[in-house]
Amino acid sequence: MNLALAVLVDGVVYSSWLFLIAAGLTLIYGVMKILNMAHGSFYAIGAYSGASLIGVYFAGGNPPWASYLLLVGAALVAGLIVGLLIERGFLRFMYGRDEVVMILVTYGILLILEDAIKLLWGVDPYFAYQPYTLLGRTKIGGLSFANYDFMLICVTALVALVLWWSLNRTRSGKILQSVIHDREMAGALGVNVTKIFTITFVIGAFLGAFAGALTAPGISVVPGIGIEVIILAFAVVVIGGLGSVGGAFVGALIVGLSRALSVHLYPDGELFVIYGVMGLVLAFRPQGLFAIAGARKI
Amino acid sequence: MLSKNQIFVVAAAALMILAGLVMPYWFSFLVTVALAKGLVVLGLVILMRAGLVSFGQGLYYCAGAYAVGAFSDYFQTDNVLLLVLVAIVCGLVISSIVGLLLSRYRDIFFAMFSMAFSMILYGVLVKSAALGSSDGFNVTKPSLFGWAAEFNGTNLLSYWVAIILACVAGAIIWRYMRSPMGMTGEAIRENEIRVEYLGVSVQKIIYIKYIIAAVLASVGGSITAMTVGHIDPEMAYWTTSGEFVFIALMAGTGHVAAPLIGAVIFELMRTFAFQLSPYTWQMILGIALLSIIIFLPNGLWSLTDKFKKGAN
Amino acid sequence: MTALLETRDLAKNFGAVTAAADINVQINAGEIVGVIGSNGAGKTTFINMVTGYLKPSSGQILFDGKSVIGRKPREVMRDGMCRSFQVAQLFPELTVMENVLIAQSLAEGKNLSFFSPMHTPAREEKARAILKEYEILEYVDETIATLPQGVRKLLDIAMAMLSNPKVLLLDEPTSGVAIEDKFDLMTTVMAAVKKSGAAVLFVEHDMDVIARYSTRLLAFYDGRILADGPTGEVMRDKNVQTLVVGHHLDMDELEGTNNA
Numbered sequence: 001m002n003l004a005l006a007v008l009v010d011g012v013v014y015s016s017w018l019f020l021i022a023a024g025l026t027l028i029y030g031v032m033k034i035l036n037m038a039h040g041s042f043y044a045i046g047a048y049s050g051a052s053l054i055g056v057y058f059a060g061g062n063p064p065w066a067s068y069l070l071l072v073g074a075a076l077v078a079g080l081i082v083g084l085l086i087e088r089g090f091l092r093f094m095y096g097r098d099e100v101v102m103i104l105v106t107y108g109i110l111l112i113l114e115d116a117i118k119l120l121w122g123v124d125p126y127f128a129y130q131p132y133t134l135l136g137r138t139k140i141g142g143l144s145f146a147n148y149d150f151m152l153i154c155v156t157a158l159v160a161l162v163l164w165w166s167l168n169r170t171r172s173g174k175i176l177q178s179v180i181h182d183r184e185m186a187g188a189l190g191v192n193v194t195k196i197f198t199i200t201f202v203i204g205a206f207l208g209a210f211a212g213a214l215t216a217p218g219i220s221v222v223p224g225i226g227i228e229v230i231i232l233a234f235a236v237v238v239i240g241g242l243g244s245v246g247g248a249f250v251g252a253l254i255v256g257l258s259r260a261l262s263v264h265l266y267p268d269g270e271l272f273v274i275y276g277v278m279g280l281v282l283a284f285r286p287q288g289l290f291a292i293a294g295a296r297k298i
Numbered sequence: 299m300l301s302k303n304q305i306f307v308v309a310a311a312a313l314m315i316l317a318g319l320v321m322p323y324w325f326s327f328l329v330t331v332a333l334a335k336g337l338v339v340l341g342l343v344i345l346m347r348a349g350l351v352s353f354g355q356g357l358y359y360c361a362g363a364y365a366v367g368a369f370s371d372y373f374q375t376d377n378v379l380l381l382v383l384v385a386i387v388c389g390l391v392i393s394s395i396v397g398l399l400l401s402r403y404r405d406i407f408f409a410m411f412s413m414a415f416s417m418i419l420y421g422v423l424v425k426s427a428a429l430g431s432s433d434g435f436n437v438t439k440p441s442l443f444g445w446a447a448e449f450n451g452t453n454l455l456s457y458w459v460a461i462i463l464a465c466v467a468g469a470i471i472w473r474y475m476r477s478p479m480g481m482t483g484e485a486i487r488e489n490e491i492r493v494e495y496l497g498v499s500v501q502k503i504i505y506i507k508y509i510i511a512a513v514l515a516s517v518g519g520s521i522t523a524m525t526v527g528h529i530d531p532e533m534a535y536w537t538t539s540g541e542f543v544f545i546a547l548m549a550g551t552g553h554v555a556a557p558l559i560g561a562v563i564f565e566l567m568r569t570f571a572f573q574l575s576p577y578t579w580q581m582i583l584g585i586a587l588l589s590i591i592i593f594l595p596n597g598l599w600s601l602t603d604k605f606k607k608g609a610n
Numbered sequence: 611m612t613a614l615l616e617t618r619d620l621a622k623n624f625g626a627v628t629a630a631a632d633i634n635v636q637i638n639a640g641e642i643v644g645v646i647g648s649n650g651a652g653k654t655t656f657i658n659m660v661t662g663y664l665k666p667s668s669g670q671i672l673f674d675g676k677s678v679i680g681r682k683p684r685e686v687m688r689d690g691m692c693r694s695f696q697v698a699q700l701f702p703e704l705t706v707m708e709n710v711l712i713a714q715s716l717a718e719g720k721n722l723s724f725f726s727p728m729h730t731p732a733r734e735e736k737a738r739a740i741l742k743e744y745e746i747l748e749y750v751d752e753t754i755a756t757l758p759q760g761v762r763k764l765l766d767i768a769m770a771m772l773s774n775p776k777v778l779l780l781d782e783p784t785s786g787v788a789i790e791d792k793f794d795l796m797t798t799v800m801a802a803v804k805k806s807g808a809a810v811l812f813v814e815h816d817m818d819v820i821a822r823y824s825t826r827l828l829a830f831y832d833g834r835i836l837a838d839g840p841t842g843e844v845m846r847d848k849n850v851q852t853l854v855v856g857h858h859l860d861m862d863e864l865e866g867t868n869n870a
Contacts (some may be wrong), residue, residue, distance in 0.1 A: 035406050090588075099406050100351050104547060105591055107540060111584030118577045231417055231536055238410050271421025275414045282411060283399055476729065478715035479722040485712045488701035495661075495699070496716040497687040497773065503722075 005141055007260045013149040015256025016156035017215065021229055022236040022248040023163060024207030030180045030243030031200040033099055037106040038086070040230030041113035042205045044221075045082055046212025048121045049074040051221040054128035067131050075213035079206030082113075087201040092194070110226075118223055125220040132217035152214060159207070163245055176200070180243060235278045241288030250289060254281075304469075311465045318454045318461075326457045327525065328565050333460040334521035336561030337467055339545045341511030341518075344471065344480075346551050348507055349487030350404065354412030355515045355542045357396075357419050358389045360534035362516025363523035364429065367437040378440035378459055382520050389516030393509045401505040404490075416534045423531035434530025437523045456525040463517060464558055472554045474510075483507060515542075544583065548590055550597020560598065612675065614639045614809055615660065615691070615777055620669035622655055622833075629655040630833045633669065637777065637809055642800070644820040644841060645813045646854055647830030653813045654696070656830070657779050661693050662686040674776065688720065690776035696785055696813075698766035702754045706746070706765060709754060710737040710772070717773035743802050744768045759786045760795055767799055771806065778803060780812035784819055792816060796823050817855060821845065829854045 025039045050071045057070055086109060094105050135147035167173040178186040179196050187193045212225075219225070236255050240247025255274055262273040269276075281289065318326050338359050345352050365388035366381045375381070396415055403411050424432045439446065439453050447455035474480045482503050485493050490500050523529045532538060541564075549560025567586075571579035594600060613636035620633035630652040637643060647653045658664040660671055662683045671678040678686050701709050711728050714737060741747040744764045749757060754765075763783060770778060783799060784792040800823055803810055811828075814820050820827060820841065827844040829837040831853050837844045844850055845859055 035410070094591075100409060101591065103351070103353075103406060103409060104543065105588065107543070108584045108587035108591070111580045111587065113584075115578050115581035115584075123577070227537060231413065234410055235414065238407075238414070242406070268425035269421075271424060272418055273421075275418040275421060278414050279399075279411075279418070282407075282414075286402060286407065473725050473727070476727045477723050477725055478712070478718075478728045479724045481708070481712055481728045482716065482722060484704060484708075485701050485716075488703055489699055492699040492701065492769075493716070494682070494684050495687060495693060496713055496769070497684045498716050498720055498722070499682075499684060 002141055002143055003264060006143055007257070007264050009140075009143075009145055009149075010263065011253075011257035011260030012153055013256075014259055015252045016153045017211070018232060018236050018256055019249055019252035020156050020159060020211035020214065021208065022233045022240075022252055023159065023245060024204035024211075025233045026237040026240065026243055026245055026248040027163075027207070028201060028204035029237065030245070031176060032095075032197055033183075033243075034091070034102045034106065035099065035234075035242070036204070037103060037230060038109040038113055039106075039204070039208050039233060040226030040228075041110050041117065042079065042082060042208030042226075043212040043215075043229050044117055044226030045078050045113070046075045046209025047216040047219075047221045047225060048117060048126065048212075049078040049209070050213030051126035051128040051216040052121060054130060054217070055126060058130050064130065064134055067134075071131065071213045071216070072210070075210040076206060078213075079209040080202060082209070083202035083205030084198070086205070087198050091201070092197070095197070110230075114223070114226065117226075123223055125222045126216070127220055128217050130217070146218075148218065155214065159210075160249055167245065232274065235274050238288055239278050239281045241291035244288070244290040247288060247290030307465060307469065311461055314461050315458055318457050319449055323452045326452070326454065328569060329562060330457045330460045330525045331522060332562040332565035333464045333558060334518040334525065335542065335545065335565070336464060336558035337518035337521070338515040338542050339549065339557035339561055340467060340471055340554060341514030342542050342546045343549075343551045343554075343557050344475075344483065344507050344514075345511050346546055347475070347480075347487065348483035348504060350504065350507075351409050351543060352412040352508075352511070353409045353536060353539050353543060354414070354416035355511065356534045356536065356539035357412070357416035358393065358512040358515035359519040359522070359538065359542075360416070360419055360423070360529075360531065361388050361392055362386075362519030363437075363529040363533055364423070364519075365516070366520045366523045367435060367529050368429070370438050371435075376438045376441045378442055378455060378524065381440060381524065382459070382463070382517060385516045385520030386513055389513040390509065393512030397505045397508040397512070401501045401508060413536050413539065416539055417536060420531050420534040420536075423534065430530070432531055434528060434532075436528050437526075439527060440524045456521060460521050460525070463521065467514060467517070468554045468558060471514075475554065479503070479506070544587055546597075547587065548597060550594075550599030552596060552599040552603070556597060556599035563598075613637060613672075614674060616670075616672045617660065618670040618672075620656075620659060620671060621667050622652075622659060622664065623667045628833050630659070630666070632834055635828065635835065635838065637811065639776065639809055640807055641809045641826055642824050643809070643811045643826045643828060644824030645811060645828045645830065646815070646817075646820060646850075647813075648854060648856070651830040651854070652833040653830050654781060655833075657693060657781055657811075657813065661691060661779065684720075687773070687775075690774075691779070692770040692773060692775035692777070693779040694763070694767045694770045694781060694783060696781045698759075698762035700754045700762060700766060700769070705751055705753055706741065706749050706757070707734070707737060707751060709765060709769065710740060713769040713772045740768055740772070743798075745798050760788065760791045763787060764795060764798065768802075771802065771808070774806060775808050778808045778810050780810065782813050782815065784814065784816060792819055793822070817845070817859060 021043055025036060028034055028036050053070055053074050054067055057067055094102065132146065132148045135151060137144050137146050167177060175191055176196060179191060179193060183193065236251040237248050239254055240249070240251030254277060258273050258277050259270060262269045338355050342352060342355050362385035365385050369384045370376055370381060400408060400411055423429055429435065440455050442455060446453055447458065482493065482498065486500055486503060493500050519533065545560050545564045546557060548564065549556040568579065571582050590597065615637040617633050617635045620630060622630040633656065645653050655664065659666050660678060662678050662681050662685065666679060673686065673691055674689055676689065701712065711733055714733055715722065715728050738747060738750065741750055746761050746764050749761055754762065763786070767780065767783065784795060787795055796819055824841045826839065827841040828835055829844055829850045836853060837847045837850050851859055
């Protein structure tokens with residue numbers, strides 16, 4: 001019983017975290033057809049911004065509750081700056097290239113950002129544990145869980161809801177969906193694709209940075225965290241079907257729960273399980289679970 | 299009868315082998331590791347010529363290295379010929395299974411899926427206590443039937459083996475690229491449908507190319523293991539595979555020599571950049587990568603074409 | 611005499627849409643058959659089914675006595691059925707010579723050599739002879755991407771013919787080709803095909819081209835075969851004229867071109 005509970009809670013917490021990271025990645029791919037390797041760096045930048053600001057904030061003896069707003073604010077600013085800088089300053093000159101070439105382009109951006117992070121924040125770890133410990137822990141059935149993790153689940157649910165609502169229930173969301181479905185047609189019908197691209201990229205960058213900022217209090221922020229995260233996010237979006245936000249949600253749940261199962265039953269299989277599940281899904285559904293159907297040649 | 303090119307290659311190889319006796323150890327070490335990576339990239343180039351970019355050649359690089367490490371440890375052997383052979387068999391076996399699945403994929407799916415497989419190996423190795431977990435383990439220095447080729451206190455055997463293997467592999471792949479099988483790769487990149495309608499299974503050809511690339515990568519891994527004397531799961535991590543893609547892109551796919559020479563340039567660049575500024579060498583690589591994609595999409599080797607045209 | 615290519619009650623549905631139904635056709639060796647029909651009438655679906663690219667919903671396809679269904683285009687091609695494409699399917703970044711050499715080496719057998727060079731004097735000589743036959747030898751060293759549409763079409767057909775097929779399917783061989791070049795192109799192709807003795811099925815919109823080069827005509831309408839018979843007869847058919855061609859055909863003028 002306790003085991004099932006632990007697996008369930010850990011799994012859902014991990015899934016929430018995965019979805020936060022993967023949502024931006026899959027959104028950018030869906031709209032722009034760019035599999036953005038630099039997404040991991042957005043995550044890292046968000047984590048560093050959050051952690052360093054939290055450190056300064058608590059050192060100044062400010063009211064603790066507002067530190068959560070600070071995390072959100074840090075992610076917003078970081079996402080906006082990095083997203084705009086990369087999309088407007090560089091990426092837009094590369095549009096129209098092959099999807100594989102775009103992977104390499106974003107790989108180059110990732111390499112640059114990794115060192116930019118080291119230059120900005122140094123190589124020593126940052127700790128921003130206060131928001132994490134502040135919320136305390138809850139005992140359920142003899143097991144102790146961090147309340148911060150429950151908050152993470154709620155925030156993810158909120159993000160998922162907002163994404164779903166704005167994609168399906170708003171005018172701009174419908175326009176975005178039309179671009180996801182058929183970019184040329186949408187362009188022909190007068191949708192300003194350039195503007196949509198910029199907005200999407202910034203939102204995606206924000207989501208990546210937001211995931212990082214929210215994670216920062218629970219970990220020690222060190223160089224290279226983005227590199228680890230990006231491949232997890234890839235696994236999630238590939239399982240769900242590239243470009244599908246709903247797919248990323250399901251993919252995150254699948255990966256999160258199977259990892260939690262493995263961690264509790266067979267800890268050595270932790271990483272193996274994630275990619276094993278990915279291989280299994282792709283062997284039967286090569287396009288992922290919720291792929292947006294593509295047209296075939298001739 | 300040897301052609302002019304063949305004589306040139308044999309002479310260059312002989313010169314390099316002799317030069318090993320006088321060059322500083324750090325340089326022969328660098329060249330050995332570079333050629334090992336060059337072999338991996340050579341395999342990647344074969345795939346790239348068919349329009350497929352693998353972000354997972356680290357799988358075979360690492361598997362070849364671990365095969366050498368485990369085999370030499372278990373059977374207490376340091377015979378270089380045997381160890382390279384073990385790596386080849388290892389690459390062959392894994393790729394003939396994984397390739398069945400991967401040959402169905404193209405474009406980014408191929409790239410992502412190949413990356414996933416290398417990460418599976420990484421995930422397994424990191425947690426395998428018997429294989430040293432994330433620290434890896436040490437590999438013995440090779441010998442040729444007991445002869446370690448010691449000169450001035452340095453072991454030159456793996457350097458020589460690397461040069462010979464690079465030349466042999468280069469020559470074989472050079473012929474391969476000009477053969478109908480090799481050229482069909484180009485045809486697949488350009489138009490898969492036409493190839494199918496010309497009566498050939500595209501999937502089968504990609505499968506074969508994938509295996510060739512995997513064997514080259516595992517040979518590269520075996521050389522690295524014997525040269526460095528230490529292996530760890532990092533060899534299967536996706537950034538290692540990314541490095542191979544980087545070298546292939548930088549060097550270009552126009553000629554078999556490109557990845558081999560490109561790998562040496564890359565290692566030199568990396569060594570000096572890392573010494574000059576350890577915190578910005580990745581940035582330098584990133585900027586170089588973007589510049590090449592923008593200004594030299596066919597890699598450094600395409601400069602030789604421009605040079606030739608200019609001379610005529 | 612048994613037919614070379616035969617379909618029995620062939621049908622294809624895409625969901626609720628019927629793309630083909632009740633298709634019964636027999637093609638004999640050496641026949642030159644035109645195929646007409648408005649867009650969406652089922653011509654390309656028909657070609658895609660007989661070459662093994664599309665699996666029919668029901669019915670049979672027999673080629674040279676063997677069933678096509680369930681086999682891949684490459685297997686059907688090895689039995690002697692080749693096709694050209696509405697949009698020429700070539701290797702755009704390679705030269706004309708390389709295109710032909712690749713097609714030649716693949717046509718030689720499915721076990722490709724790993725080690726012997728693709729460029730051999732014998733293959734190159736044959737390639738030049740073929741290019742000459744199709745009157746495109748002057749482009750031999752050009753890259754496909756730089757070639758005019760008509761040349762690409764001819765090369766596409768030349769490559770399909772390399773394996774000496776028994777049946778050649780041409781999907782709109784003159785589409786995208788300038789009006790003044792259409793007859794030249796068809797004359798070149800037909801001369802080469804006649805020499806090989808292959809049966810030809812060609813989909814075509816231009817009634818002048820149909821009248822001049824086909825001896826038998828299949829008219830598709832709404833996924834079915836509306837008429838099948840000697841070209842002149844089918845063209846005179848009132849149903850064909852109203853439903854397929856869309857206007858009255860001046861038969862005297864057309865037959866004049868046929869006999870010329």
